[in-house]
Amino acid sequence: MMPFANRYSFNVDGLKDCQATIARYYGVEKENILLTAGSSIVLDFCARFFYKTGGNIVAADPTFFVLPATAKKLGLIVNAVPIDSNRKIDLSAMLSTINNDTQLVYLVNPNNPTGTLLKPDAMKSFCAEASKKSAVLIDEAYLDFLDAPDNESMIPLAAGNPNILVTRTFSKIHGMAGMRMGFVISHPDRIKQLEQALFNESQVAISNLTLAAALASLQDEEHRAYCKQKNATSRDYAFKSLKEMKFDPIPSVTNFILFPIGNDYEGNFADFMLTKNIYLRSATYFGQKCCRVSVGTLDEMQQFIKVMKETWKA
Template identity: 40%
Template structure:
């Protein structure tokens, strides 16, 4: 019928109502013209699939310290907002999308068209991996660092160039810059870095991004930035307003306690948003309940400060446990700590899991390492008890 309104048209109109949505428009306008992208399968680390769920009821889970989650969240305001949003959750959350974008825009002092929301930052990391990871290109990262984006790019045919960390376990910006060649499509910077929980000097990183982004796109993953003393003084988001060719990713999955609720975003140039939305559902993958929870808890300093204080207390307890057992560790600015262990990493993970504690292991610099996420104090005490038995 001539006056019928299709679902696609409705979504387009709703996006306009939400305000500033070149964010959704890019996806909607290119949906029919773009090739169908079948994302590569993703296998969670073994510790998340098998060892994190004890099959033997004799060994109950005492401490889940393997996923860098915030065990103190989400805040009460977010929980209340979820309940209030349920009656109307049958509706597309057009206005809520606009409300959250406006909040981020106001706080970060960027234009709304520079913001792209998604169900966590993971879909946007994937989108970047798919777009920039074309055969014949290469993506440069630290080693070790968060592997989500580069691993997906590698599956698409790109070369993954891994640059070793410095002696103090930080990303080596000089070596990463030297590794750039004519085929480099993206430089990935995770700051603070995962799994080392180290942070770069803010002025040095800013200078690097200003200089290097003139020849190649830089993706700065700030998933753990809320754990720093001065997130606003450290973030690279202001460079986007100055026109720099960078992508800055943020997530609610860490200090906000939204790992299971799933919401995050990137701040970048509108042209880059159009590229990313060709490879991701982005905005339209977020549930109405999650959106309202995010709006209610965004920059809730009372909750964030309290969660941060408890995280620091648990982390200091962990430091003391490690020192008493004769272990060193890499000083952490985030909600996890990495330290060298004295046995095979996989065996260590297995022995801890037998005692009801899940952790992660890495191997680099010819050394086995354990990464412990910071949990509640009772979880840290469970870690300590299990650790003393096998340390």
């Protein structure tokens, strides 16, 4: 399909029903979904949307930074709930942290940067309980890397409850991070509020090219399965190699791996690795200096392990 760059998407036949097509794919109505230019904008925006003087949000620590960072900037208290000893989000601690001033609970599943998963049944009970007290935003950016039954989405719950919202992105399994495509799903009343506040009822923030690519990618189940398998192969190789080197990587279901590098490491590990042409992140989580490496091609992961071996030998 031609992207028709000279026209707005609502004037292009193939794109007119994009929202409805994506909604149908996820088993909801078009009134349940708001397409957005990536999903970070929804995270940033939800911190603003649910802002209330004296309010707080509840989020795991560590988790994806965007929503808590915006909340903090606005003056909301961020009640950060430490992950448990298995490096998983502690759902009962999250629940008991919600209080009368909680405006929003942010839960990333699978979590970033830990790469850990909470099972669907636990998630469903959590959503049911937490949404009685506060709005709950479930960020499912990495859920596409899982297989059934672990990849069960909270979308059906969100579609019928204004207090539950689910965000998804085309940046991960679809490989479209630079094209900027995501969406949020909730009850139609919530979606209408978000739409009026976020886009003023306009949907032109996403380019025709991006919409066309998203539709094509959504239909290409085979390619996504291929990418998932390639990702798992590279991830398993890196995980096993790090273990052999006596690191203690957290078992990951995503396209990244987090592992402590030891608090004795001096300097900025990410800066050092950049001098070796390897781009990754390093930060201190749960009191330990950690490295978070994205899963690339097998060649790239072999290169990463080679540099790790040279570095830790030296």
